[in-house]
Amino acid sequence: MNALTNIVPVFAIIFGGWLAARTRYVSESVEKGLTEYVFSIAVPALIFNALTRPDVQGELVPSFWAAYFGGAAIAWIVCGLTARYLLRQPRQHAAMLGFSTSQSNTVFVGVPLILHTFGDAGALPLFMLLALHMPLMMGAATFVLEAQNGTSPGDSMKGVARSLFKNPMFLALILGALTRFSGLTFPGMPRDIVGALGATASTCALFALGTSIQRLGLSGQWRSTSLITVGKLLIHPLAVWLLATRVFSMPPVFAGVATLFAAMPVGINSYLIAMRYKANEGSIALGVAISTLISVLTTTMWLAVLEHAGD
Template sequence: MTALATIVLPIFALIGAGWGARRLNWLGPTAARELNRFVVWLALPALMFDIIAKAQWSELYRPGFIAVFGLGCLLVFCATTALRMASGAAAADASVDGLTAGYANVGFIGFPLLGAAFGPTSMVPASIASIITVCLLFAVALVVVEAGSAAKGSALSIAAKVTLALGKNPIVIAPIAGGLMLASGWTLPAGIDRFLTLLASAASPAALVSLGLFLAGSPGKIAWPVVTPLVAAKLIGQPAATWLLGRYLLPLPPGDLAIAVILAALPTGTGPYMVADLYQRDGAIVANGVLLSTIVSIATVTVLLGVFA
């Protein structure tokens, strides 16, 4: 009950505040997109840059954590994509569904949740997990979508498109820039450091309110036969796979294993919806997956926090 009251409820209350503000028409239909752009282009990159730039190399060098969390994401993505293709879905649609099952909402929920549950030391692994999700998993999904879309191209052209897309992503650029700052040994001027700190502090609450706004505009009709397995894979399959990997195959210290499992158990982020929208695939399944996984995760994440936190 303590974990529910002090960690989970405030996080989901912010999501509920965004949802209610949209439903009551306090914020307009473009609010979700605009606030999301603020988070993606300004606040979250500032947070990730600040975390990486001020970290120690010993904190970033976590090959076991990277392998366990990354393999957990890829296993769920690949299994879901393969099963959806076996059921007759097109490769592009199956890839979006796989992304829905394996894309943890690290940026919008992971940072504030881990900060509340595990403290500031959890921000570095959260940043690593965010990079894995946004770079590795996103890149693999885009390759499958590009390969399965009507406008087929060579492997080189697909690789170029994926590289260009990732190279323009501020969530990719920011931690790289932070790593360069860390490697240089320089420190930021006090004024710039304060600016980044203020901007970074807005990332978590703005991201959660933005997610609530997005969920308020999600389609109401749910395709249960498709969405339910995706949500089960996300909230049960991915944390279970991550725990098995980190407990038996690639043993992690208890603290790192707890963080990896909690991150893997997070609901689906909005990344798959962006891919569906970009490639004009069916966005209703993704939106419902985000909505349902977010609601159900209130219970599942609370249980896991009681076990691991």
């Protein structure tokens, strides 16, 4: 019931965007405007805020990050190669599909569900993971997609570097990292303003996603969407769980947080990147919606796995 409570608002906002576009209450320019705002302003604010949070403190557990991001890499590679060689998709489209299987919905579903499941004990590993999740995954996606342009390695690297330093999310990553590691504080009104901008990211992006589903339609998307859903809800958490419990050593609550975080549905940031690069945006928009719906069942399954493992 807790998972369902967290998921209903996600569907309500997506449906609101779809209905508004379907009834022509909003024009097609709304989708473009919202997506550009979220990509260029709201998500960079969210990244900067996450990297400079003063409450992300405590003992570092490198194996925790290795298990989570190692599992994300496995899901990305497996599903990306499947899209490339079985679904015969172009390289950039396949890379984008693979990325979507490794990008979790954190704000709407992940954070409240994990805190409800693990309580105060789960707060530290959760916020440690949040501090790196969006910056690292979005930075990796940007780098990989920019590199898939078919030019020579030297020219490709130059093009990637130029594109990265024009990318608002990458710049937010650099600025946030410099602020954190330099020891500079970012308190008071400036933090409140940045936090308020970042807080709008998910809602605006989900509404834009709903309008996108209406515009792009559903036909011809099901094979890719099925791969995204299976990769995100099964392959990603399975890889993380195996790494966290069979390969690395860490406290059980850390392994549980990593696994449940990986079991979350496809994150809205996948849709933002897909729209930016015009790569599989229809499949990924639908994948966000479908994986969110099915995650009510798969999250229950993963909670049972974690409970059994702890006995």
